[in-house]
Amino acid sequence: MGQDKRISLMIIIDILIIWMSILTSYYIRFDGQIPPASWHQAFLYLSVSTVICILSMRFFRLYNRVWQYASVGEMVTIFKAVTVGTILSYAVVYIFTMHRVPYSILLRNYETMLLFVGGSRFTWRVVRDRITKPVNHHKKALIIGAGDCGVLIAKEMINTSDAVLYPVAFIDDDANKQNQRIYNLPVVGTRENIAEVAEQMNIDEIIIAIPSLNRQETSKIIDICKQTKAKMKIIPKINSLIDGSVTVKEIRDVEVEDLLGRDPISVDLDGIANYVERKTILVTGAGGSIGSELCRQIAPFHPKQLLLLGHGENSIYLIEMEMRRSFPDLHIETIIADIQDRERINEVFAKYRPEVVFHAAAHKHVPLMERNPAEAVKNNVFGTKNVAEAADRYSCERFVLISSDKAVNPTSIMGTTKRIAEMVIQSLDKTSKTKFVAVRFGNVLGSRGSVIPYFKEQIARGGPVTVTHKDMIRYFMTIPEAVQLVIQAGAFAQGGEIFILDMGQPVRIVQLAEDLIRLSGFIPYEEINIEFTGIRPGEKLYEELLTSEEGLTSTKHDRIFVGKPTIINKSELEMEIKALERVLLEDRSQIEDELKHIVPTFLNVS
Incomplete structure (x- = not known):
């Protein structure tokens, strides 16, 4: 039914209600024997009420409501419209005739109109509710x-x-x-x-x-x-x-993120703005999971210029397009460069003079790096060294290295190279005007190559879901909360610190797999099976957050802690890294020996 027809029908129904309520009120008042004089008053009252009550209902917009969703608000509106219409009608009749309508008729008419006007509106609501009772396909x-x-x-x-x-x-x-x-x-x-x-x-x-x-x-x-x-x-x-x-x-x-039980992170906006606002910011690895999120969260703090540096053109193109859509007024520069190319990195720093560097470029996949140790060293050690030395050479204010809990007492090539990267920036900090710090955290939910997307793919194929060991546990963070804390930690930088992010309680990987299966609508071990494949090369059952020489102290933020800077001899580290460079083309055992010489706590389990 069209809107005009619906409004016309409702007005007709309301007119019939007004007539019925007034006539029945007079009939009951005089026990069915209405005197001739009262008939004259009744018809006058009926005519006046018809006009005034309909106008009152239009004024309160009773004809512009969808009554199938009627609730308490509509009941209040009906009460107002009927009350105003009844009082005005009574007053007009009294003014023109100087004879008042009996109070008993006024009250009965008022009650009847409230009942039937409201009832007519809510009848459709009741009928609709009955029609929409659950059926089998719901x-x-x-x-x-x-x-x-x-x-x-x-x-x-x-x-x-x-x-x-x-x-x-x-x-x-x-x-x-x-x-x-x-x-x-x-x-x-x-x-x-x-x-x-x-x-x-x-x-x-x-x-x-x-x-x-x-x-x-x-x-x-x-x-x-x-x-x-x-x-x-x-x-x-x-x-x-x-x-x-x-x-x-x-x-x-x-989602799995909801299972972590984390309260929302509050950040010190003023502290962040002080070192990001109106500054040239460089993000390496800007196309990756962490790097791209760094760009998203830095942009609202109004940097003067945001430099997106990455090796893969497709990922850099995607984050560039996203940033230009979301922040059209932000000055963005995209840079395709390999951090292993020392000359190219120096060229970038000489041209753009970044004041703050977030170094997120790294090889992070543990089993893959076990099979390609030389590439892990070249990217994570020498790449970091190139970027950090360029930051020192061109007098950057801050350099924030994205590190990993796998750098603590490492059992993998990847973890060891990240620990050496930490050592590189800590050694530079001793003599540099740049504040070099590292931020260490665990696994990031949903990042590329992480366990969550892998499990989801396996579930989508109908299983089985493969878990390396039933007792394996990991710390997890969501990408946004990890990046927020990284940026916040940068505000605390004094130089040489390793910041450790509070990741809550560790999660058993098998429990994570079970939860994902349930969240996908299946029953673990019945509809989707879980198989245990054994620990992969370089993996350990649990990760640590601190080396034995690092003490843990709190910061102004309840989710960020700082490890005591360790004493690293810069000249000795330089010689050891040169020795590492000489064996990159040799066999795996020689690379491992040099890594262990630099990081004595390295215990390869592959």
């Missing part, structure tokens, strides 16, 4: 959180005819809501009852609709939900609740 949803967000999501799912999900119940920890019905859905228990309810009601999907909950509590609820066979979804943001605009579009699948 998936049953259990909503955790019977607050504003949960109710808004339930309402939209119920009122959307083509919705795949249909809510059947709420879970809420509020004792006052237990055994109550909210939006005609029962509150069937607290978080402790999730598994039981999901089984009894054959729940297909669980929606966590408490966006104000901190990540630690969210992680606990997700752990409970993992006991069920239901797929998990979550409402991630609280911003959309401010204006009541939350919709089912806000619902997303629960």
Whole structure:
């Protein structure tokens, strides 16, 4: 039905309600025997009320509402429109006739109009709710959180005819809501009852609709939900609740990041701005997972110029296009260069004179570097040395090296080369005006070559998911939080420090695999199997954050700690690195011997 026809029909219905309410009020008042004089008043009152009440309803926009979504707000509007219309009609009749309408008729008319005007609007709502009861093709949803967000999501799912999900119940920890019905859905228990309810009601999907909950509590609820066979979804943001605009579009699948139980990171914006704003910033490895995120998070602090340096033209092109779209006013320069090319790196520094360098370019894949040790050394050691010495030569203010927890008591070629890179910048710091620091953290969720994308690919193929060892554990961070802390750590730089990022509790890799399988809607070991393949060359069961000589002290940020700078003899390190360079073309054992000479804690397990 068109809008004009719908409005005309509603006006006709309201006119009939006005007539019926006034005539029945007079009829009841006079026990069916209305005196002739009262008939004259009744017709005058009826005529005046018809005009004034319809105008009042138009003024309060009762004809411009979608009544299938009617709620308390619409009830209040009906009350206002009927009240204003009734009072004005009564006043007009009294003014023109100087005879008042009996109060009993006024009150009965008012009550009848409220009842029938409101009833006519909500009839469609009731009919629609009955029409949209769940049918067989709907998936049953259990909503955790019977607050504003949960109710808004339930309402939209119920009122959307083509919705795949249909809510059947709420879970809420509020004792006052237990055994109550909210939006005609029962509150069937607290978080402790999730598994039981999901089984009894054959729940297909669980929606966590408490966006104000901190990540630690969210992680606990997700752990409970993992006991069920239901797929998990979550409402991630609280911003959309401010204006009541939350919709089912806000619902997303629960990701592994949600399982880490991390509270949002707060950064010292002033401290960061002080060393980034209006400065020329160089990011090496800008096309990689960490490098590209560094670019995204540095850009809002208004650098004078952002230099994106990388070896792969495709990845640099992609981050350049993204940055130009997102920050059209930012001065961006893209540089294709290999950090192993000393002359090219010096040329870049001479031309652009960067004031702050974030060095993220590195080979990081452990098993691959075990098979190509010379390439790991050339890129991670000599590449870092080239960039760091150029930073010193051209008087950069700060140099931040992205390091790894694999550099601590390394068991791999990759980890050892990262430790030597740390030693290189620490030795330079002793004599340089540049503040050289390193930031050390663990695995990054979703980065290229990391375990998460690999597991997802295996799950998509139907399994099996391969895990090296059932007891292997790793520290994990999300890419954005790792990069935020890297930038923040740069603000604390005094020179020579190794900053260690707090990554929370380590995660068992097999548990990570199980969680990913569940989050993908499968049952581990039944629908998707997990196979153990054995530890790969260079890997160890757990990673460490500090070498034995490093002490740990806190900083102004509760997620960033600093290791005591170690004493490194620059001239000795130079000689050892030259010796390492001479054996790069030799066999693997000679490279390993030189690496062990530089890093005595290196214990190759391959």
